[in-house]
Amino acid sequence: MKAILQRVTEASVTVDGKIVGEIGAGLLVxxxxxxxxxxxxxxxxxAKVAKMRIFQDDAGKMNRSVVDIGGSVLVVSQFTLAADTRSGNRPGFSTAAPPADGERLYTYFADQLAGLGLPVARGRFGADMKVRLLNDGPVTIPIEV
Structure with missing residues (x-):
């Protein structure tokens, strides 16, 4: 799986003009x-997302996790992270999981974060989503497992 973590002061996802998920300080994933x-x-x-130490401690160093700060997580499905851009100018997405598998794992991943004690908001799998965020730092971290 691939993810992009963005440290945010707030973030939200809107579908058809209605907010379907929003958080305050924490991570947009x-x-x-x-x-x-x-x-x-x-x-x-x-587990990696929950423990990633990318929030500032009292000394101003990135030494605290989203759990440590009592933050929230907004999880948004993003099949375009599978983009293959090695040739041509149109990315290919053939390495992304098929939609049914993608949705199952997206839901499972968000549930696992919630099981770790994090407040979790979600986008809507497969929807045309509008994502708003106020990136904090900015801090943006790619992860692949």
Missing amino acids: LVCAMQGDTEAQADKLA
Whole structure:
């Protein structure tokens, strides 16, 4: 699985003009299941996201996790993270998991984060989403497991 973590002061997802998920301080996680991914990869990714020390401590160093700061997570499905841009100018997405597998793993991943005690908001899988965020830092971290 692939993910992009963005440290945010706030973030929201809108579908058809209605907010379907929003958070205050925490992480916006754009996530993509790849072909062959399983729940084991989702478990590993969820644990890594929860423990990633990218929030400032009292000394101003990135030394605290989203759990440590009592933050929230907004999880948004993003199959375009599977983009293959090695040739030509049109990305290919053939390495992304098929939609049914992608949705299952996206839901499982978000559930695992919630199981780790994090407040989790979600986008809507497969929808045309409008994502708003106020990136904090900015801090943007790619992760692949």
